[in-house]
Amino acid sequence: MVQPAKASAPFDPESPVRLHPAVALRDESFGALAYHYDNRRLVFLKSKALVELVVDLEHHGCARTAAAAHVEPHEVDAYVAALARLYDAGVIDGR
Amino acid sequence: MGADGSLRDRFEHGLDAPICLTWELTWACNLACVHCLSSSGRRDPAELTTSEARALIDEFAALQVFYVNLGGGEPTIRSDFFELLDYAVERRVGVKFSTNGTRITRERARRLASMDYVDVQVSVDGATREVNDAVRGTGSYDAALSAMHELSDAGFGRFKISVVMTRANVTQLDRFESLAARFGAQLRLTRLRPSGRGVDTYESLRPSAAQNRALYDWLLEHPDTLTGDSFFHLSAFGEPLDGLNLCGAGRVVCLVDPIGDVYACPFAIHDQFRAGSIRTDGGFTSVWRDSTLFADLRRPGSAGACASCGSWDACRGGCMAAKFFTGMPLDGPDPECVHGHGATGKVAAVRLRPRARDDHSSALVAATRTT
Numbered sequence A: 001m002v003q004p005a006k007a008s009a010p011f012d013p014e015s016p017v018r019l020h021p022a023v024a025l026r027d028e029s030f031g032a033l034a035y036h037y038d039n040r041r042l043v044f045l046k047s048k049a050l051v052e053l054v055v056d057l058e059h060h061g062c063a064r065t066a067a068a069a070h071v072e073p074h075e076v077d078a079y080v081a082a083l084a085r086l087y088d089a090g091v092i093d094g095r
Numbered sequence B: 001m002g003a004d005g006s007l008r009d010r011f012e013h014g015l016d017a018p019i020c021l022t023w024e025l026t027w028a029c030n031l032a033c034v035h036c037l038s039s040s041g042r043r044d045p046a047e048l049t050t051s052e053a054r055a056l057i058d059e060f061a062a063l064q065v066f067y068v069n070l071g072g073g074e075p076t077i078r079s080d081f082f083e084l085l086d087y088a089v090e091r092r093v094g095v096k097f098s099t100n101g102t103r104i105t106r107e108r109a110r111r112l113a114s115m116d117y118v119d120v121q122v123s124v125d126g127a128t129r130e131v132n133d134a135v136r137g138t139g140s141y142d143a144a145l146s147a148m149h150e151l152s153d154a155g156f157g158r159f160k161i162s163v164v165m166t167r168a169n170v171t172q173l174d175r176f177e178s179l180a181a182r183f184g185a186q187l188r189l190t191r192l193r194p195s196g197r198g199v200d201t202y203e204s205l206r207p208s209a210a211q212n213r214a215l216y217d218w219l220l221e222h223p224d225t226l227t228g229d230s231f232f233h234l235s236a237f238g239e240p241l242d243g244l245n246l247c248g249a250g251r252v253v254c255l256v257d258p259i260g261d262v263y264a265c266p267f268a269i270h271d272q273f274r275a276g277s278i279r280t281d282g283g284f285t286s287v288w289r290d291s292t293l294f295a296d297l298r299r300p301g302s303a304g305a306c307a308s309c310g311s312w313d314a315c316r317g318g319c320m321a322a323k324f325f326t327g328m329p330l331d332g333p334d335p336e337c338v339h340g341h342g343a344t345g346k347v348a349a350v351r352l353r354p355r356a357r358d359d360h361s362s363a364l365v366a367a368t369r370t371t
Helices: A048-059 A063-070 A073-088 B005-012 B050-062 B081-090 B106-113 B129-136 B140-153 B170-183 B198-205 B209-221 B232-237 B284-290 B292-297 B320-325 B363-369
Strands: A017-019 A023-028 A031-036 A042-045 A092-094 B020-024 B067-071 B094-099 B118-123 B160-165 B186-191 B261-263 B274-277
Touching: A017 A048, A023 A048, A031 A048, A042 A048, A048 A063, A048 A073, A063 A073, A073 A092, B050 B081, B050 B284, B081 B094, B106 B140, B118 B140, B129 B140, B140 B170, B160 B170, B170 B186, B170 B209, B198 B320, B209 B232, B261 B284, B274 B284, B274 B292, B284 B292
Parallel strands: B020 B067, B067 B094, B094 B118, B118 B160, B160 B186
Antiparallel strands: A017 A092, A023 A031, A031 A042, B261 B274
């Protein structure tokens, strides 16, 4: 059966997050395809750096510090915004 | 699922593995829909065996094809249907299968409800018995509704109701929406193609130009409706519809037929779009990566007769299969071009239409077609 989308708290870049356990990533030249086996959504990650960041999220205290560890300072806001979109799609969630 | 232009360009050059694909498990069918894409009816003795089907699923798993669309024919007629479903799901190859509903008993609905990674899509082509049964046959509306009740009662959750848009049912969009809401289901609308038996019925069933406009407006107002990206030719009306808005044939999607032949897409079942066989060409992966047909489809095409049209970026000339089966040039406009460029001649009426390679219709089907 198809799991209904879970209602969750709004994305907080200062909170700990992780790649959702029901999400599989497939590497592509542009980044990766992410498929969520629970909500059946397909999402495109459009940079390699974003893929590496998403996989590494669980090793950081929050989304923002994870982004800061992976990309240049001037890119952090853009990557945090990308993480917010992935959070809304259920690709990443709170831990 | 949205995508910007750069991603679309990337997809046009093809991926190392399909994003998803359609696998028609059998040509056997207990219905005889007049628009059947695969001209189904009778099973072919050469259809893939259970072990061949398992090996194919193994390949999909290795390629990380996240899900496959199983169809037919009526896929549940295969005696190993549930076995293959279990096999795929265990390997994290999700399955979405299309069914006419006739075989979704209470017991099977419960079994489906207990499985992970399985989606069910019940086909119905009218929100009323009369409109549906004219296309899908007497009794098919009641059977589909019965399947919906069973899935709902079994707690399956959000199954899908799949509708092919025709001249007779495009006026029932709100009623389809209500039908889906009644069962907590999700509505999926797809385009009628002049493929399979649809070659013969496309002219009489396809929506009019005004209906296509109304459909486009409705889709913009109902962005949660699934469409399998099948109305991207209508994006030329203005604001693009949700989706990739490109022809994915041989680039990000393909079709595997019941005997293991691989085609560019489910709507292009013809020798001209046959990439190879999983039996004789080294397996699915080899066909996907090495076929000369797919290499051709992944080369940037010219806009042809559409080059001077301001909507080229929106619709990219529309559906390859729709053009092919109506005898139109592949680098020209879609027969349902919203600017009317596809209707400069009388579509299909005077053109020599290519026929599909195989017709699996049963005698019953042939009789139905003539009425």
